[in-house]
Amino acid sequence: MCKLKVAVIGSSGAGLPILNSIFRYMPKLRGAIILIQHMPAYINQSVRDNLAAHTRLTVKLAEQDEPLKPGFLYVAPSELHLKVVANERIHLFGGEKVNYVCPSIDVAMMSLTRDPAVRVMGILLSGIGDDGVEGISHIKRMGGNTIALEKKATTIGGMADEAVATGHVDSVLSPTQIREALIKHLGEDTGKPNAADRSPK
Amino acid sequence: MKDMVMVVDDDPMVQMTVRRILESAKLKVTTADSGAACIQEVEKGFEGLILMDIMMPGMDGWDTIQTLVDKGLVKGNIICMMTGKESPDDRMKMLKEYILDYIRKPFDQQQFIKLVKEYLSFL
Numbered sequence: 306m307c308k309l310k311v312a313v314i315g316s317s318g319a320g321l322p323i324l325n326s327i328f329r330y331m332p333k334l335r336g337a338i339i340l341i342q343h344m345p346a347y348i349n350q351s352v353r354d355n356l357a358a359h360t361r362l363t364v365k366l367a368e369q370d371e372p373l374k375p376g377f378l379y380v381a382p383s384e385l386h387l388k389v390v391a392n393e394r395i396h397l398f399g400g401e402k403v404n405y406v407c408p409s410i411d412v413a414m415m416s417l418t419r420d421p422a423v424r425v426m427g428i429l430l431s432g433i434g435d436d437g438v439e440g441i442s443h444i445k446r447m448g449g450n451t452i453a454l455e456k457k458a459t460t461i462g463g464m465a466d467e468a469v470a471t472g473h474v475d476s477v478l479s480p481t482q483i484r485e486a487l488i489k490h491l492g493e494d495t496g497k498p499n500a501a502d503r504s505p506k
Numbered sequence: 507m508k509d510m511v512m513v514v515d516d517d518p519m520v521q522m523t524v525r526r527i528l529e530s531a532k533l534k535v536t537t538a539d540s541g542a543a544c545i546q547e548v549e550k551g552f553e554g555l556i557l558m559d560i561m562m563p564g565m566d567g568w569d570t571i572q573t574l575v576d577k578g579l580v581k582g583n584i585i586c587m588m589t590g591k592e593s594p595d596d597r598m599k600m601l602k603e604y605i606l607d608y609i610r611k612p613f614d615q616q617q618f619i620k621l622v623k624e625y626l627s628f629l
Contacts, residue, residue: 318598319607322624343603347581351628383603405599433608434599460608461594 308422309392310336310491311373315410315440317343317432318461323454324356324430326480327487328378331360336424336491337373338362339381339389341410343432346383353380369397376494381408388416392423404436410464414440417447425449426490428483429468431459438467445473452476452486508629510554511622513537514544514570515588516562520611524557524588531619533626541565545573553582555625557609560589568597571604580604584625 316324320342344352349366356378357364367379367387372394381387385397386408396416403409414427414437427444429437431454445451453465453474468474478486511533513524521537528535536552538544540562548556560567567587574580586607587594594608606625609618 317602318594318605321606321628322621325624344606345580345604348584348628355627406602432602433594433596434602436602460610463594 306422307424309373310375310424310426311339311389311392311417312336312426312428312487312491313339313341313410313414313417313440313444314428314430315341315414315437315464316430317406317410317434317436317464319431319459321352321355323458323480325359327484328356328360328362329484331362331484332488333361333376333494334488334491335375335494337375338378338487338491339367339373339387339395339413340378341381341387341408341413341437343406343408343436344383349380349382356380367395367397369395371395375491381413383408386412388412390416392418392420404434406436410437411440415443417444417449419447424490426452426487428452428454428487429465429474430454431461431465433461433463435464435467437464438471441468442471442473445475450475450486450490452478452483454483455479508554508626510534510536510552511626512544512547512552512554512556513588514539514541514556514562514567515559516540517559520559527615527618528622531623533622541567541570541573544570545577545579548574548579548583549577554584554629555622556583556585557588557622558585560587560591568601571601575601575604582629584629586625 362378364378525535558567
């Protein structure tokens with residue numbers, strides 16, 4: 306039985322408008338989403354507010370030790386790395402920058418562990434550099450589903466391009482297609498029980 | 507939502523053109539013709555969206571942003587590069603958390619206005 310579906314989205318430069326496109330009209334989902342966006346701390350709350358205005362997901366800044374819950378979009382706060390402990394709980398911690406940033410997408414994605422009861426998706430949007438590339442490979446090796454943003458959707462394709470070059474990206478998609486993939490992978494929460502949740506991957 | 511935009515570019519034609527486009531969308535625009543002038547404006551209290559050229563004599567765009575960061579002047583501002591350069595160079599990697607977009611010139615005016623307003627909505 307699938308006990309949790311989780312998607313980790315990594316985003317950097319030019320990512321905020323893309324996120325707005327992805328989450329516009331996003332329904333409530335049966336899984337949890339973690340967003341790692343490289344951004345200054347003083348816009349964390351307004352990014353949360355912007356996303357919350359677009360979607361029926363419950364959008365919040367991730368907090369220490371909180372459990373991952375279906376239907377939630379957790380926005381990683383700036384200046385702390387985020388790990389998922391035992392595939393179920395958020396752990397925030399300080400430390401050196403990784404790939405020049407904190408939080409690092411790689412740190413978040415690579416904290417997920419293989420578990421047949423947990424379905425994982427990794428998505429890399431836009432930005433320079435390679436933060437998230439190892440994370441995507443890790444998710445792929447674990448048997449998760451991996452997506453990169455298509456080149457023409459951004460002026461800064463570095464991270465997504467690097468991930469695609471590893472051969473570990475399942476699909477290269479537009480923002481609209483990424484929204485559809487999230488709905489398909491995590492499942493829409495219509496308020497009714499879903500028989501598919503009881504079948505293993 | 508703040509409505510102040512600073513155009514940092516040593517080319518007066520770019521300053522004028524971008525000012526015209528943004529003022530047509532009822533945004534308030536100030537200009538700076540150098541990195542040093544940008545820093546002065548921020549020190550005087552500018553808060554809003556900073557559209558930063560890269561190639562400028564003296565302090566280039568990257569150095570200007572690094573100076574703003576080092577002086578603790580970034581808070582309250584969103585910074586986007588605005589440049590004719592095809593792709594960002596590696597210097598952007600170290601400033602990733604402060605630079606939210608890379609807008610290439612020339613651009614579609616309506617999409618540019620939409621993008622600028624979208625970034626202002628985060629302030």
